[in-house]
Each structure stands twice: as structure tokens, then as C-alpha cells.
Amino acid sequence: MTHHEPTHRWIVTPQTARFTEPLVLQSGAVLNGYELVYETYGRLNADRTNAVLICHALSGNHHVAGYHSEQEKRPGWWDNMIGPGKPIDTERFFVIGVNNLGGCHGSTGPSSPNPDTGKPYGADFPLVTVEDWVTAQARLAEHLGVERFAAVVGGSLGGMQALQWSIQYPDWLDHCLVIAAAPKLTAQNIAFNDVARQAILTDPDFNGGHYYGGPGPKRGLRLARMLGHITYLSDDVMGSKFGRALRSGSYQFGFDVEFEIESYLRYQGDKFAESFDANTYLLMTKALDYFDPAQDLEGGLAEALRPAQANFLVISFTTDWRFSPQRSREIVEALLSNKRNVSYAEITHGHGHDAFLMVDPYYHGVVRAYMEKIKL
Amino acid sequence: MTHHEPTHRWIVTPQTARFTEPLVLQSGAVLNGYELVYETYGRLNADRTNAVLICHALSGNHHVAGYHSEQEKRPGWWDNMIGPGKPIDTERFFVIGVNNLGGCHGSTGPSSPNPDTGKPYGADFPLVTVEDWVTAQARLAEHLGVERFAAVVGGSLGGMQALQWSIQYPDWLDHCLVIAAAPKLTAQNIAFNDVARQAILTDPDFNGGHYYGGPGPKRGLRLARMLGHITYLSDDVMGSKFGRALRSGSYQFGFDVEFEIESYLRYQGDKFAESFDANTYLLMTKALDYFDPAQDLEGGLAEALRPAQANFLVISFTTDWRFSPQRSREIVEALLSNKRNVSYAEITHGHGHDAFLMVDPYYHGVVRAYMEKIKL
Numbered sequence: 001m002t003h004h005e006p007t008h009r010w011i012v013t014p015q016t017a018r019f020t021e022p023l024v025l026q027s028g029a030v031l032n033g034y035e036l037v038y039e040t041y042g043r044l045n046a047d048r049t050n051a052v053l054i055c056h057a058l059s060g061n062h063h064v065a066g067y068h069s070e071q072e073k074r075p076g077w078w079d080n081m082i083g084p085g086k087p088i089d090t091e092r093f094f095v096i097g098v099n100n101l102g103g104c105h106g107s108t109g110p111s112s113p114n115p116d117t118g119k120p121y122g123a124d125f126p127l128v129t130v131e132d133w134v135t136a137q138a139r140l141a142e143h144l145g146v147e148r149f150a151a152v153v154g155g156s157l158g159g160m161q162a163l164q165w166s167i168q169y170p171d172w173l174d175h176c177l178v179i180a181a182a183p184k185l186t187a188q189n190i191a192f193n194d195v196a197r198q199a200i201l202t203d204p205d206f207n208g209g210h211y212y213g214g215p216g217p218k219r220g221l222r223l224a225r226m227l228g229h230i231t232y233l234s235d236d237v238m239g240s241k242f243g244r245a246l247r248s249g250s251y252q253f254g255f256d257v258e259f260e261i262e263s264y265l266r267y268q269g270d271k272f273a274e275s276f277d278a279n280t281y282l283l284m285t286k287a288l289d290y291f292d293p294a295q296d297l298e299g300g301l302a303e304a305l306r307p308a309q310a311n312f313l314v315i316s317f318t319t320d321w322r323f324s325p326q327r328s329r330e331i332v333e334a335l336l337s338n339k340r341n342v343s344y345a346e347i348t349h350g351h352g353h354d355a356f357l358m359v360d361p362y363y364h365g366v367v368r369a370y371m372e373k374i375k376l
Numbered sequence: 377m378t379h380h381e382p383t384h385r386w387i388v389t390p391q392t393a394r395f396t397e398p399l400v401l402q403s404g405a406v407l408n409g410y411e412l413v414y415e416t417y418g419r420l421n422a423d424r425t426n427a428v429l430i431c432h433a434l435s436g437n438h439h440v441a442g443y444h445s446e447q448e449k450r451p452g453w454w455d456n457m458i459g460p461g462k463p464i465d466t467e468r469f470f471v472i473g474v475n476n477l478g479g480c481h482g483s484t485g486p487s488s489p490n491p492d493t494g495k496p497y498g499a500d501f502p503l504v505t506v507e508d509w510v511t512a513q514a515r516l517a518e519h520l521g522v523e524r525f526a527a528v529v530g531g532s533l534g535g536m537q538a539l540q541w542s543i544q545y546p547d548w549l550d551h552c553l554v555i556a557a558a559p560k561l562t563a564q565n566i567a568f569n570d571v572a573r574q575a576i577l578t579d580p581d582f583n584g585g586h587y588y589g590g591p592g593p594k595r596g597l598r599l600a601r602m603l604g605h606i607t608y609l610s611d612d613v614m615g616s617k618f619g620r621a622l623r624s625g626s627y628q629f630g631f632d633v634e635f636e637i638e639s640y641l642r643y644q645g646d647k648f649a650e651s652f653d654a655n656t657y658l659l660m661t662k663a664l665d666y667f668d669p670a671q672d673l674e675g676g677l678a679e680a681l682r683p684a685q686a687n688f689l690v691i692s693f694t695t696d697w698r699f700s701p702q703r704s705r706e707i708v709e710a711l712l713s714n715k716r717n718v719s720y721a722e723i724t725h726g727h728g729h730d731a732f733l734m735v736d737p738y739y740h741g742v743v744r745a746y747m748e749k750i751k752l
Binding site: 018026027028029111126127173184185186187188190191192195197198201202203204219222223226227229230235238239241242243244251253254255258259261262265266269282286289290292295 | 403404405495502503530560561562563564566567568570571573574575577578579580595598599602603605606609614615617618619620629630631634635637641642645658662665668670671705
């Protein structure tokens with residue numbers, strides 16, 4: 001492995017693409033115009049064969065790598081995976097990160113002005129699905145002059161988008177990397193999402209979704225994020241990182257923070273409630289719940305994936321209990337039954353679902369080796 | 377097996393015991409007087425050797441079997457286990473159910489009048505621990521003329537109380553039945569409890585715990601219960617009972633209830649929020665978090681259980697992910713290393729943690745066989 005560490009910060013600048021052709025959503029609602037904010041890394045080659053699309057997960061966005069400024073505290077959310085000399089090597093690939101429709105980091109979403117009223121959409125922003133995101137991402141590709149992706153890549157909800165790409169635009173991608181994902185949510189997955197949504201929807205400051213200019217449902221969003229974090233980590237890593245450790249060494253017999261795990265969760269909840277939009281959180285969890293390409297198909301997932309032509313790399317993590325390896329194997333088995341090319345790696349990792357965001361030599365080695373073999 | 381089905385309803389009447397000797401709690405706080413509400417089933421024999429104490433779990437109470445009236449819709453919470461001819465046979469045993477201190481079903485708790493102010497304790501009710509409950513239960517035993525229990529029995533948090541009995545009053549019990557329990561909570565267990573507590577504590581109607589006479593933190597308590605229910609059921613049973621079934625057959629693209637699992641959880645949450653006291657919920661979850669008899673002991677759980685003299689029946693359920701079989705095995709191994717008599721049954725059951733409340737022929741058969749062998 002050759003690493004080309006930049007000697008100074010790699011500064012990226014978000015771009016905005018404006019679309020004026022109406023987008024008919026899966027719900028039947030229509031967006032007459034919308035913007036998508038995106039970032040690119042590396043250069044599109046002359047043959048336009050080296051583009052890689054990165055699809056983000058629930059709380060992610062377009063800022064996948066590098067820094068926005070010399071002052072920014074942390075790089076993009078997948079900076080350990082994407083960059084010069086990294087597993088998804090931007091010296092070879094032209095990488096695109098995009099904030100999905102309905103997001104809260106620049107793309108048109110609930111906090112954007114509703115052209116009909118001039119006020120933020122709030123609850124009037126239509127629900128969007130994984131299919132809608134893929135459609136919008138395809139328009140962005142056209143906007144960027146990309147007619148075909150070397151690969152579409154995503155983890156968790158991002159992996160579902162990559163999978164949907166292979167079904168919806170089978171001719172547009174050569175490779176599909178589906179990481180820590182599932183072909184659909186289980187009842188338990190939906191149940192966790194519903195508790196998170198109810199926390200937001202029943203927050204008195206939610207105000208029916210029209211809370212911009214007010215305090216907003218920060219209490220509810222904080223609870224949703226705390227709950228989410230429990231499902232992102234394995235029981236084991238919670239045990240080894242926090243265990244039953246007490247902040248002050250002894251029981252306080254009150255309701256202030258006592259255990260280190262409480263401190264961690266509340267910090268994560270507080271931070272998220274200040275930086276994320278609750279309406280977007282609601283939309284994202286609904287898109288998760290709705291995703292089920294095999295819905296109503298007698299032939300199940302194999303039938304749903306029949307159109308797919310891409311080559312696949314499917315990756316799961318042993319201690320992920322949100323989307324366990326078994327869920328990835330369902331995807332692998334459906335693809336194999338369709339005689340597609342599939343590589344599958346089940347990574348032994350202690351961290352649970354969040355492992356897909358972490359540095360792990362074996363995991364990164366698998367992605368690097370796969371990406372290196374892609375012919376441009 | 378002989379079943380003696382009563383030809384008409386078995387009516388039980390709760391009793392109240394008043395204690396005036398001050399109770400010094402583990403926190404150092406003192407309750408100068410308190411009441412415990414309890415029920416008894418069957419008759420104490422002349423030698424007073426047939427008493428069985430049932431310890432309740434998080435949302436349980438003293439009403440373990442039978443009906444309070446001809447009109448009552450549902451019997452006590454463990455009516456399938458306890459009664460004439462049932463696994464814990466009230467024709468042979470004198471069974472006691474008690475609502476724990478801090479409860480909200482008649483025993484002194486946060487909604488009881490604080491003698492210092494004449495108003496409900498609210499947040500001024502002291503935190504109570506499993507040790508405190510056992511102390512209070514021992515006083516109730518004395519009050520009832522019971523000097524020794526044939527068995528102390530409990531599931532989940534109730535199992536922790538049974539275990540604590542064996543440590544705290546080793547001479548007072550011949551047998552200890554610890555069902556679907558754990559020797560202490562993991563970080564993940566505490567994390568779920570903390571999210572539940574934060575839902576209540578941050579509800580604007582919580583009012584610092586002094587909410588009696590007002591609406592009270594029903595939103596928060598509802599969320600806490602919804603979350604709890606996810607952990608009481610296995611992923612499998614949620615899948616087989618609810619799966620991805622939709623109430624109306626198709627996506628509605630809104631935030632009203634759509635999936636059957638959502639309907640179930642919200643119903644459970646609503647029902648609980650109307651009938652349970654949030655301050656009690658807070659106390660009970662703290663008692664769970666604090667329970668750790670091996671805390672600060674170099675010899676761990678084996679050292680903690682060294683005083684125990686009882687014979688043990690430990691039972692776990694294969695799909696219980698709240699307190700998995702591994703947690704029960706920790707108890708078994710500690711007892712075996714102390715050369716105690718232990719029977720252990722790992723019941724194959726699909727329902728998860730809540731299985732301990734359900735009818736299962738093998739599970740009930742194990743309890744029945746164990747209870748039948750107890751010499752009086």
C-alpha cells in the first residue's frame with residue numbers, strides 16, 4: 001500500500017446544482033425545482049469512466065472527505081476511506097459526495113423556502129424514498145457529465161441507495177459496493193425508528209413540523225439520537241469502552257449523569273440536536289422504513305435484483321446487530337441466484353454497525369483491493 | 377399433572393401493612409414510616425414452612441394471581457404460574473405478592489403524601505435499591521409471621537431481588553428461583569434505561585418530579601415504555617408477529633401509524649402512560665442500574681454470592697437479548713464455584729425476555745417439578 005499523505009490540508013468546496021425539471025416523487029408529490037449540494041474529489045478522466053458516487057447514511061451529507069477550511073475541526077465523514085492514496089483513491093477516481101433531497105446540509109429540504117409560501121417547507125416537504133434519492137442522484141450525474149459510474153458506494157442507508165442504483169439504473173454502474181446494509185428493515189428496526197420519530201413528533205416544540213424560528217424539537221431529536229447510538233454500537237464495545245464505570249466513583253442516588261455510558265449518550269444527543277434538523281431526521285427514518293425492493297414481488301429479493309448488471313462487493317461486520325451479517329448474506333444469496341458477480345466480506349470487528357465508518361486494516365484492505373481491480 | 381380449575385373466579389383482596397420503625401435506605405436517606413400493599417394466596421401451614429415470596433419486575437406489583445373482583449378484566453400478572461394446581465401451587469404453598477417500596481400500586485412511593493409537607497413526595501421520594509426492597513420485604517415477612525421462606529421467586533428485576541435475598545438473608549430461604557435475570561446490567565442495558573429516563577426527565581410536564589395534580593410527563597413515560605417493549609421482545613417474534621405488515625396495505629407517506637409494529641408499540645405506550653407513575657418508573661430503572669452485588673469485590677460474583685445457602689433454580693430463555701442466557705450462566709458458574717446446589721434450565725423460546733411471563737409447557741414443567749420437590 002502506498003500512502004500519499006498531503007503535506008497540508010486538502011480543501012474542498014461544496015457546489016450547488018439547481019434543477020428546474022419537476023421531480024415526481026414516489027409518493028406522487030411533485031417538486032417543481034430543487035437544489036442538490038455536492039462535493040467532488042479528484043478529476044473526471046477524458047473517457048468519463050472513473051466516477052464514483054458515495055451515498056450517505058442517516059445523518060451523513062455531501063462532505064465525505066477533506067476539509068472545508070483550514071479551521072474546520074474534523075474532515076468529511078468518510079475521510080479515512082476516500083482521498084489520495086486511500087482505499088477509494090481520488091488520484092484514480094473522480095468521487096462525488098451529495099447531500100440527499102430532504103437533507104439539512106444545503107440540498108432542498110424541510111428547512112428550505114417553499115416557493116408557494118416563501119416560508120420554510122417544514123412538515124409540507126414531501127416524504128422522499130431511496131428510489132427518489134437515486135433518481136435525483138442520476139440527474140446530478142447528468143449535470144456533471146457523468147453517464148456511467150465506475151462504482152456506486154454506500155454504507156448503511158447509503159448501501160441501500162447503492163443497491164437501488166443497481167436495480168433502477170442497471171446500465172449506469174459497473175460496480176456496486178453495499179456495506180453494512182440490509183435489503184429491508186425488520187420489525188425491530190422499524191420499531192426503533194418509530195420510537196425516535198415519536199420522540200420528535202410529540203415534542204411540544206415540534207409544532208406540527210413548522211418550528212423554524214422557534215426552539216424546535218431539540219428534546220425529541222436528542223432522544224432519537226441517543227437511541228440511535230445504542231443501535232450503532234455493539235453490546236461488547238459499549239462494555240469495553242464504558243462498562244459500568246461511574247463518573248464520580250460512587251452512586252449519587254439522583255438523576256444526574258452517573259455512568260460514563262450516560263455521559264457519552266447525552267453528549268452525542270446534545271451535539272446532534274444542535275446541528276441536525278428534526279424534520280430531516282423524520283424523513284430519513286421513513287425512507288429507511290419504506291425501502292424494500294422486493295415488496296409485493298413473489299420472487300422476493302432475487303426477483304427485485306434481477307435487473308441488476310453490476311458487479312458487487314457486499315461487506316458486513318460481525319458485531320453489527322442493527323444490520324447483521326445475515327442481512328448482507330440475504331443480498332449475496334439473491335445476487336448469486338441471479339448469477340451475478342459478488343464478492344462478500346464478513347469483517348470481524350467489535351464495534352457494531354458503526355464499524356463501517358472506522359479504520360480497520362482488513363476492511364480497508366478489502367475495499368482497496370476491490371477498487372484497485374476496477375478497470376477504467 | 378393435576379389441575380384444579382376453580383369453577384368460579386378466584387377473588388383476592390389486597391392488604392396493607394404499616395411500618396413505623398424507620399428504614400435507613402442504602403442512599404442514607406431515612407423513611408420514618410411506610411406502607412406496603414400485598415396479597416396472599418393459599419394458607420400458611422402450622423409449621424410456617426410453606427411461604428413463597430414473589431418479587432416483581434419493573435412494571436409489576438403485588439397482584440400476582442387471581443382477580444380483585446368479578447369485573448376485573450385481567451388476572452394478576454403471573455396468574456398462569458401461581459394458583460391452585462399451577463406450577464407454584466397455592467394448595468401447597470402460601471404465596472405472598474408485594475408491591476415494592478417506591479411503587480405506584482398502593483405501597484409508599486413518590487405519589488404518596490410526604491409527612492413533612494402533606495403533599496406528594498414527587499422527586500423528594502428517596503431512591504431505593506434492590507437491597508432496600510429486600511429489607512422491606514423481610515419486615516413484611518416478620519409482619520406476616522413468616523420466619524423462613526420455602527422459596528423466594530422472581531423474574532427479571534424480580535430475579536435480582538431473589539438473588540439479593542440469598543445474599544442478604546441467607547438463613548431465611550431454602551430455595552431461590554432466579555428467572556430471566558442478570559447479576560448486573562451491562563452498559564447497553566444502562567443505556568436503554570438512560571434514554572427512557574431522559575424521555576421522562578426532559579418532558580416539559582415533568583416539572584422536576586412535582587407533577588401531581590398536573591398532566592404529568594405522559595409523553596416521556598409513553599416513549600420509555602415503547603422503548604422498553606422493544607427490549608422485551610426478540611427480533612424474531614417481532615418479525616413473525618408484525619413483520620413489515622402495513623395497517624392499510626400501502627405506504628401513506630406521512631407520520632401517522634403505518635406498520636403494525638408501530639400500532640402495537642404506541643398502544644402499549646399509551647396504555648402504560650395512563651396507568652403507571654413516571655416517578656416510580658425512574659426509581660425502578662435506577663434500582664436496576666445500581667444492582668451489582670459484586671461491585672468493588674475482587675472475587676467478583678462468586679465472592680458476592682459466598683454467603684448464599686439456598687438451593688437455586690436459574691432459568692433463562694434462548695432469545696432473551698435483554699438478559700441473555702450468558703448472564704444467567706454467570707450466576708450459575710459463580711454458585712457452582714461456591715459449591716452450591718444449582719439447577720439450570722435454558723428454555724428454547726422465541727419470545728425474548730417477556731417469555732418468563734408466558735405459558736410454556738417446558739418452562740412451567742421445570743418450575744412445577746422444582747417446586748414439587750421442595751420439602752416442607
